Amino acid sequence: MRGRLRTHGFSLAEESLDFLVSFKTRDRGPRDDGSRSEYHEFRQALAALSFIENGMIPRAAQRRFGSSEILVCTAFVHDLGEDFGVTSTRLHDYLTRDAATAKAQRTRGALDIRRDTIERVCNAFDVITYKRDGRPIYGKDDPNVYQNCLLEDPYALLAKYIDRNDNLATMVGGFTHAKQCGYLDKTLALFSLRDMVGEARKKYPDMKKAFEAADNMMLALDRLGRFNCLYHPDANAGKKPGKRLDIRTASTLSFGGSIRKGETAYCGVPGGFHPLRIQESRIFSQPHMQGSTVVPVLRRELQVASRCACANTLLRVLTL
DSSP, X not given: OHHHHHHHTOHHHHHHHHHHHHHHHHHOOOOTTSSOTTHHHHHHHHHHHHHHHTTSSOHHHHHHHOOTHHHHHHHHHTTHHHHHOOOHHHHHHHHTSHHHHHHTTTSHHHHHHHHHHXXXXXXXXXXXXXEETTEEOTTTTSHHHHHHHHTTOHHHHHHHHHHHHHHHHHOBTTBOHHHHXXXXXXXXXXXXXXXXXXXXXXXXXXXXXXXXXHHHHHHHHHXXXXXXXXXXXXXXXTOSSOOXXXXXXXXXXXXXXXXXXXXXXXXXXXXXXXXXXXXXHHHHTSGGGTTOSHHHHHHHHHHHHHHHHHHHHHHHHHTO
């Protein structure tokens, strides 16, 4: 992770990483699925880097909204307010501490850019933070208020998309069947009942491709997650006959172009950290999926769609 950050010259993101691990390696147990807590942020930072490397945040957007490093910083710190009560003031104090400031004082211009980036990171952190000390921040318990807040900062909104995609990917193995179904419905309410991607495209046309890619990855994760919920044994307890999980059910799962469009941003994420690879692996390794004729068909569809999308994206990036 540090190597990837240093390749981009993202020193502020590396300091945000230090701030994250100072909390999570000391005070936080594993996530619901048993994985180390900080891996949640690591996966999101890798996704943010992939968005950047695949040209989803063009220079025009960075001139308007600040360095793309802000997205990576936000990925690292986005949960610290909800999990540990961290405020933007505390985050600001950490990122502007004397040692860090002195390190950036090579030129006045570099210092000014750093200060501006820190301010924007703290703003994105405030926007994305939904609750503190276990209670929703005043007003943010109203979904429309929270959605309006997210739409005020493009990096915060994109970070929220990446965060939700990671949660959708990892909920199998961490959430009960009922909680998975509820989380899918909450995601639908937050992002789709109100057309968040449509509003984001209109408000931030320079980042249109980024929002579309994140939204399409969410759509693919939603499709596979709902398929899992529909054919999960807990959904069919006491029903005779239960829903059959065989080749005929493949027709109920259609990804359309969502994988191809989502992979335009995500194809730089290593397989073990890629949301669709994680979700696919967890769903298809469940006991009730073993021996099903539909699993190899769906696996092949997922893999072929992803490989084709990644090849096309790589070709496009190499010819920029």
